[in-house]
Amino acid sequence: MNSLSPHSPAVRTTCPYCGVGCGILAAVDRQGDATISGDPAHPANFGRLCSKGSALGETLSLDQRLLHPMFRRADGSLARTGWDTALAKVANGLRTIVDRDGPNAIAFYLSGQLLTEDYYVANKLIKGFLGSSNVDTNSRLCMASSVAGHRRAFGADVVPGIYRDLDEADLIVLVGSNAAWCHPVLYQRIIAAKKERGTRLVVIDPRHTATAAAADLFLPIASGMDTALFCGLLAYLADTRALNDSYIAEYTSGFADVLARAREIAGDAAAAASAGGLDLGEVARFFELFARTERVVTCYSQGVNQSAQGTDKVNAIINVHLATGRLGRPGMGPFSLTGQPNAMGGREVGGLANQLAAHMGFSPSETDRVRRFWNAPRMAASEGLKAVDMFEAIERGTIKALWVMATNPAVSLPRAGAFRAALKKLELFIVSETTLHNDTVDAGAHVLLPAAAWGEKDGTVTNSERRISRQRAFLPRPGEAQPDWWIVSEVAQRLGFESAFAYRKPADVFREHAALSAFENDGRRAFDLGGLAALADDDYDQLDAVMWPVKAGVEPGEARFFGAGAFFTSDRRGRFIAPGHPGVRAATSDAFPLRLNTGRLRDQWHTMTRSGKSPRLGAHSPEPMVDVHPDDASRTGISDGGFAKVTTPHGGAVFRVCVRSGQQRGSIFAPIHWSYSTAADACVGALAMAENDPLSGQPELKATPARVEPLEFAYRGFALTRDLIALPDGTWFARVAVAGGHGLLFATNELPARWHGLVEKLICGDRERAEYIDLPRGIVRIAALCAGKIDACIFSGPSQNPPRWEVVRALFDLGILAERDRRLLLSGQSTEGVAETGPIVCACYSVGLEAIRRAVAEGGAANVGDIGRALRAGTNCGSCVPELQGIIERTASAVGSRTAS
């Protein structure tokens, strides 16, 4: 037989979430439903996936998808247009502004979500052909401090180690990393190493996170004091003669000065403990453990990077590894865990304002080299504006055109509220997006370009261990969506750069990118893909995950760097870097006595435009919460489960409260995920200060002075709808994906009586309406049903006793309700264990058919009198007696026939 297989063969691709870069097998059935599983052959994950990756299949719907180019009309509404018109609008707009105001009046803001090919083309256009280096990326908010730290110490942005080092280490130190939630697959690798070889785990974090829960030693360090701890460690290593003197002497420079600085900052364990607010015994334990363990990997993430001294923190960590020679060998090294799936690829192509391309900077020789390679007519000659500076320039009006691709800066930037407003000043505001609405689009984008989404595009990404993997399409592109490299190339061609942007497919871009990395390299640049520069189309399509460097003529492997020096500095020596005195940038005050720390949750990603579509992921933490230490909660009068307003000098937001003893006193924590599109007022970016690290330009997102105040809402509730609805102004809400539609959790002070009329407008129309109203108790529950299914419902009740939504949410997805489910729908409770009565037979005593049948079949009732004695049925008006007689006869004969058979 020659029948079609129900599943097409699985496509090997990579996960679009964090920087672990897991391999995925994606298969689509004939209904178009995708099955996602981990790729057992991929060296990043060997088949494992985390909760987010596993739920990718739930994020692929076209609901809220941007499918066509659009532009904003004078009245503010969006109108559909064709690609030709949209691309011409972009090209003409950019040309006009460059001609009039110069290249620095334009900027691109890119994303770690872009594929390397997209990134490369965008970077090439702006830096080589428009003449501006104002191109930065959301990676600036993520790992710019690691880049700067690497470049200072190593002379290049190189992660020295590989994931296998985590399997082979005897001590793993996690600094500012909640890997259990943010890099779950690597974390599981660490846990496996703990089990298999007894690897010790030390977690250094101001918060007692899920990661800390598994640690052998947890050091709850004070915000911003990581440098002091690692300076103390360096001094301790020196004092205990645990240094690798030959490595220091042979391969590094600057040690003596740095040790002196380290002693100034924290000369011993006691000084480090004091500076870090830590227990001396625990610090001493950590130092001792570090000193005597050769195989140490120190992983660090946003807790290190997102700091006004992030680069110094990175170098303080690298210093101890240089001083012990513990890098570039199995089971050891400093290891930056990258946040985004292709932050590394972005770094490689130069998608940052302070890099040119292929790990080259803006020295005259490098600029000239890239100009020659690109045959570029208008080469940017110096660094451009980094993210925060870029948006400040928009605020000042000096940048007049901005093109945002695949990111949501109106949510994620610090001072997001001010920057969101500043976007209105732009003369030309272009957004390449997959979603029709997010805060950035809604901040007034003039042109919307429909980009292909994950699952629809082809290209490469690089993960935290320098491994390049293919992302492959397994879904057709919907509507008029196009890959980003195509969109940028089309604009470039309309600007007159036809030959330089004549790419027909991602492989064309990749080969050029690889060729540039090898161009006049001669081993001076770590990043070298020369071996892939002549990759045939088919080979590109089939490319297995490969770790760079991939030099021409050299078989690629899993290279570690710097085990025997060979740094990329001018003298090939690794540099010890003396950090500045540690501290956080802004001081607390009476008005803002706390510090706001920010970060991710386990099951959400960035601003939730993808992960927010998954009902499974939404169930973990459906509402934005602020974590507060019990003492701070009682001092400020806020309570667990209640609401609090968090205020900083930059804005305010409202969260539900989670009182946690794992939170440090004086420090509160709120997740970064919610935006004005997904919650009423819970955008953490709007609270954060925009104080940057002077070297990396990375803003300090984890230590903004803040205060909390209790906030009361009289009523709480939820709504479930098939289409997105808006709640009235003044209502606090959070949107949550639910199976079959959209969920809203809300809190309000509006009287239920007023809700009543409003609800009618929102959901009812001419559908069948069901309601449960107990106004004196503040209870209003209304459902609109259509053909036996719930079309929409709103439940609200008093805040002390709000309605629960689990049962209703399940019924919402169930389809046509069984009658019993429908009768109890507005109770919000399951029908499980609720006795079935059946149709009422005796109206006087409300006796149902089922009870009578049971009395006959199980209770032995043989006549109407028996039933009357057992159930009272038929003993008052007697009008049901003939019916009772019939039931006795039918039931008895049914029981009899069952017995007989």
Added chain:
Amino acid sequence: MLSPPHLAYNRVLLSSVLAGEVRPSDISLKPAAWWSDRGITLCCGVGVAAADIAARTVTLSDGKVLPFAKLVFSTGSRPICLRIAGADLPGVLTFRDVSDVASMSRAVCRSAPVVVIGGGLLGIEAAYGLAKAGASVTLVHLMDRLMERQLDARAALLLMRAVEAKGIRVLLDVATARFVGNSHVEGVVLKDGRVLAADMVVVAVGIKPNAEVAAHAGIAVNRGIVVDDHLVTSTSDVFAIGECAEHRGVCYGLVEPANEQARALAERLAGHDARYLGSVNATNLKVSGVHVFSAGDFLGAPGTESVVLSDQGLGTYRKLVIAGGRVVGAVLCGDTADSFWYLDLIRSGATIDSVREDLIFGRALAERQAA
């Protein structure tokens, strides 16, 4: 006073007999032998002409005189007749007993126009029975909603929709001016001038207690025969129960209070100290497929709180009236499964604060919660 010429039967089932759902022979309460076995002498088809309290005798319509030691009036009530022109035309009936049902059944033929006057319990049941038997029925009601004494506006509206769904035309807010016809009723003229064709008219506008014999005997009669909590009339050893009695100013027109009174009196006559303290008025409409129930203060007096549950699609509506943390009234429409439970709560005065949120969803849920 004439008693029916046959055994006691269940009057509640008359509309079912009319609708052809139950045979007339099925509605007898007890067979003749049951009575004789218990030493009870039944005199069917004979009325009581007079009672002589001093002589302790009653005189029957056939002249026979019976002595008594104790006398119980359970003479019931009779339908109120409209005092308007044409009320005595043949074909103008009331709906009270098996003979009425027999007359109706004979008169009803397919699609014959029939007008039922009165949108109370009995009128609706009559209209349903006639419609089921094939007549083309118009129900005419003086008030702006059906069963206004037992239902609130929403329940009455749902009831009307359900009644209309049975093929009955309902006219509200209309008064009847007169009946017209030559030798037999042919139509009903309304006060607004409309004329409804009618081969038959059923008047169901209320009942009047049969208290005349008692009154003539010198027993205190108000609307009905006045009794105290022991169901004793103004004369000792003379009692009254059922629709002829008036207890605490209330004449009940329903079977359940009559049964409760009978039970209390039987206890008392058997020598126990039983009292009847009044019934919570509860109404159940027995029309198949139309479930309506109300009890207590179902409208909600000032100071009470109302909890409402409804579902248009299921055609259900429930309202509970709560005062002082207790259920004091209820009205149910479409789904009366829990009517008795609510009635029990009203009667017992149990506090419901702790289960208030589950209450309106019925007994099964509340008891699962409690379990």
